[in-house]
Amino acid sequence: MRGVAMSLTAAASGFVVFLLSVSVIQGQDGWEVTYTSTQICAVKGSTVNIRCSYTYPSTMNGLVTKVEKRFWFTELNNGEHVDLTTMSEYSDRVQYNSKNEDCTLSISDLRERDSAVYKFRFITNHSTGKYTASPGVTLSVTGLQVQVSRLQFYESSNWAQLKCQSSCPLPGHHSYVWYKNGQNIQGQTSDSYSAYVYPADSFSCAVRGHEDFPSPSVLIQGQYGLGVTYTSTQICAVKGSTVNIPCSYTYPSTMNGLVTKVEKRFWFTELNNGEHVDLTTMSEYSGRVQYNGKNEDCTLSISDLRERDSAVYKFRFITNQGGNYVGYPGVTLSVTGLQVQVSRLQVYESSNWAQLKCQSSCPRPGHHSYVWYKNGQNIQGQTSDSYSASFYPADSFSCAVRGHEDFPSPSVYGPKLPSVSVSPSAEIVEGSSVTLTCSSDANPAAKYTWYKENVNKPLSEGPQLVFSSIRSSDSGQYYCTAENKLGMKTSQYKFIDVKYAPKHPSVSVTPSAEIVEGSSVNLTCSSDANPAANYTWYKENQKPLQRSEGSYHFTSISSEDRGNYYCMSENQFGQIKSLSLSVNVQYGPKRPSVSVSPSAEIVEGSSVNLTCSSDANPAANYTWYKENEDSPNASGQIFTITDIRAEHSGNYYCEAQNRRGRQNSTLHLIVVADHHSSGAPLLIAAGTISVVLLAVLSLSVFLWIRKKRASRNSSGPDNREQSEPEEQVDLQYATIHVSNSQADPLYSNIRAAQPLRHREQQEAVEYAAIRFNSGSAAPRTRGRDTGEDPAALYSTVNNTR
Incomplete structure (x- = not known):
């Protein structure tokens, strides 16, 4: 059965009857408590309102009276006044009216063990201002019962008239629910029910809205007078005690003209295989089970109850005429042990104080004496079901019913170290x-x-x-x-x-400002990981640099180290690559390289480009100078001479410069006109003179070069001049061919450029030779005897007149 419990008050449908509806006034000198009734009967599962009001003098001894505490309590054996709201058995079921001078008590979800005498008490701010209203209100809680008001037997079935009632008559009109063999009988709402029944049928009832509190099931006597009646179908008993399960049975005195005799009768429990095994034959009940021997009395007694005795018990009898009968639905026995309930607790600095109660979910009828234990030792003189004492965190308490000390409650104690x-x-x-x-x-x-x-x-x-x-x-x-x-x-x-595997690494470079060639630089990689990550640094498109704890160090960084770097962070749970970190190394210009363009034959009067380039970061700025001229000739990488002439001969050098430094390279350009006398005599003389001059210059340069080489080969480090460079002079040649009539080709003399006085270091000198061809004869090839560099660069300028 299932249902939803509904709280019904006395004013509505609370199933409460006031057996003595008389106002009772107690007290004197202005102290009084009034109970609307002193005896109340209520049905299990309902809500009861015990109405109450109180008065007190407004002043005492010149002081205004104030109520400091008010509460309800029940009569305990030791006479203590314990607030119901602090008792675990009333938890969430008790409410006090909060209005002034109204002390009405409400108890919901009533249980049969709530039957008791309830009293109201209030305490004021005066030392003598305490008042308890006697005799209090007696509350009786009962359940519903199914009564068989009429029964008729027929050949194939029986007919019965049933009534759902309680020892507390229910005021007003209520709707009921009837159950047959545990199933709801649809359409039955009256407190009476009539129907044909069969031998195994059982019936119970409940008030609609309180289906969780039905009556016990009742079995109707069977066909031909065969039947079993259980006084109660649900029994609760305490472990260690003895329980009696009352039962009676009937059978016809004769059947088919023969006298009926009962040949066997016994009790059994529901086993998984459905067998009916006599309890007296089962080892677990040995010496603890007794059947009543009187005729038609089938009461079962079980002593020394154990919690595993909880079961459904059924009675069966067999007659001499083959008739046998089992009483359904049987009796459900619940065996529970004693429990110590903590009804009140106060915590102090050095110890705690508690009020304990020894109880069971099965109320024990009558008065009993109890035994209390603290840390396993008997507390002498404690015989009540309640006990109050100070205790320490390590203390434990248990209780037992005197005479049943072998079945104590489990000990209660505070938590041990978790x-x-x-x-x-x-x-x-x-x-x-x-x-x-x-x-x-x-x-x-x-x-x-x-x-x-x-x-x-x-x-x-x-x-x-x-x-x-x-x-x-x-x-x-x-x-x-x-x-x-x-x-x-x-x-x-x-x-x-x-x-966890490494999270996304962060990378940084130190110093974070501009990085200059030759300085010390650190690359740092860090990543959140557990266990700590190992790091490997990479330069893009290259092999790993090194494994480290996160840093990669350049003691003296060079321009070749510039580029993009990243690190790999890894542990045994995974790896992850960082973003790229750009390392931009700044450095002064490297020694510039110079060149002449075009490199093929150049015609006099045409344009010639002198080009200068240098590796530098930031990019270099270029300036061209001609020796013995105060101002620069040009700026930029390319110096263009748009109309080449002999007067353009001389030393040229370019300077590459950025904020990190500067470097120079020199180019020696000689333009010489070579004329033959195929025309006017003046032109021939000029050509002859040119040939002689050119020959002298060539011989001078040749002798100077040989002398320098000899000097380098013979002189030691101590004999070198301070202004001479240690490295081999790098020479470049440019030849300009001027064709003037039919003169023989002439070659320009080559001489070393003089170092500039304002330069702090020796500069590279590069040479350009310009050839004027004043005739139609083929140009002479340079031989080994000229002493010229075979890697010379030639440019030819043709001058045709």
Whole structure:
């Protein structure tokens, strides 16, 4: 059966009857409490309102009277006044009216063990201002019962008239629910029900809205007078006690003209295989089961009850005429042990104080004497079911019914030091599922709360803290608390170390400002990883540079080191590549290289380009100079002479410069006119003179070059002049061919350029030879005897007149 419990008040449908509806006034001198009724009967599962009001003098001894505390209590054996709201058995079921001078008490979800005498008490700010209203209100809680008001037997079935009622008559009109063999009988809403029944049918009833509190099931006597009647179908008993399950049975005195005799009768429990096994033959009940031997009385007695005795018990009898009958639905026996309930607790600096109660979910009829134990030792003189005392966190308490000391309650005690376990117990990897479990030995069972170090609020409640996909940020120290009504304990820290692959590396360069050639430079790579990552530096399109702890060091960086770098961060869980880091090395210009263009034959009067280039960062600026001229001839890489003439002869040098330095290279350009006398005599003389001059110049240059070479070969380091460069002079030649009539080809003399006085270092000197061809004869080839450089650069200028 299932249903929803509904709280109905006395003013509505609370199933409450005031057996003595008389106002009762107690007190004197202005102190009084009025109960609307002193005896109330209510049905199990309903809500009862015990109406009450009180008055007190407004002043006493010149002081204004104030009510500091008011509460309801029940009569306990030791006479203590315990507020109902602090007692666990009334938890969430008791409410007090908050209006002034109204002390009405409401109890919901009534249970049969709520039957008691209830009294109201209030305490004022005066030392003598305490008042308890006697005799109080007697509350009786009862359940519904099915009564068989009429029964008729027929050949194939029986007919019965049933009534759902209680010892507390229910005021007003109510709707009922009827059950046959546990199933709801649709359409039946009256408190009476009539129907044909069969031998195994059972019936119960409930008030609609309170289906959770039905009456016990009743079995109707069977066909031909065969039947079994159970006084109650549900019984609760305490472990160690003896229970009687009342039962009676009937059968016809004769059947088919023969006298009926009962040949066998026994009790059995429902087994998985459906067999009917006599309890007296079962070893677990040996010596503990008795059947009543009187005729038609089938009462079962079980002594020394154990919790495993909880079961459904059924009676069966067999007659001499083959008739046998089983009483359905049977009796459900629930065996429970004693429990110590903490009804009140106060915490002090050095110890705690508690009020304990020894009870069971099965109320014990009559008055009993109890035994109390503290840390396993009998507390002498304690015979009540309640006990109050100071205790320390390590103390434990238990109780027993006197005479049944072998069946004490479990001990109650505060939590022991909690332990924390982690699953999996091996390495924890980011993204995996991880469970932390907190456990503590405690009774009542402990409530658990999880915390993380340096986090101000709790993470969660419950014995387990679950990370479905743990993150690296979840690493840290964790702990839990275990708490019950008798105390609280905190576990030790548990460190969770989450392993994970490297995160995206960050790269940096030191210094972060401009990097100058020759300086010290560090490249640094860092990545969040657990365990710590290993790093490898790479230069783009090259092999790894080195494995390191994150830094790569240039003690003296060079221009060749410029480029893009990146690092690889890795551990056993993965690897990741950083973004590229550009290293821009700044340096002064390298020695410039110079060239003449075009390199083929150049016609006099045409354009000639002198080009200068140098490796530099930042890019170099270029300036061209001619020796013995104060101002630059040109700026830029290319110096263009648009109309080449003999007067353009001389030393030219280019200077490459940026903010990191400067370098020079020199080019020696000689333009000589060579004329033959194929025309006017003046032109021939000029040609002859030119030939002689050219020959003298060529011989002078040749002798000078040989002398210099000889000097270099013979002189040691100490004999060298300070202005002479140590390296081989780099020569370049340019020849300009001027064709003037039919003169023989002439070659320009070549001489070394004089070093500039303002230069601090020896500059490279490059030469350009310009040839004027004043005739039609073929130009002479230079031989080995001329002493000229075979790698000379030639340019030819043709002058045709």
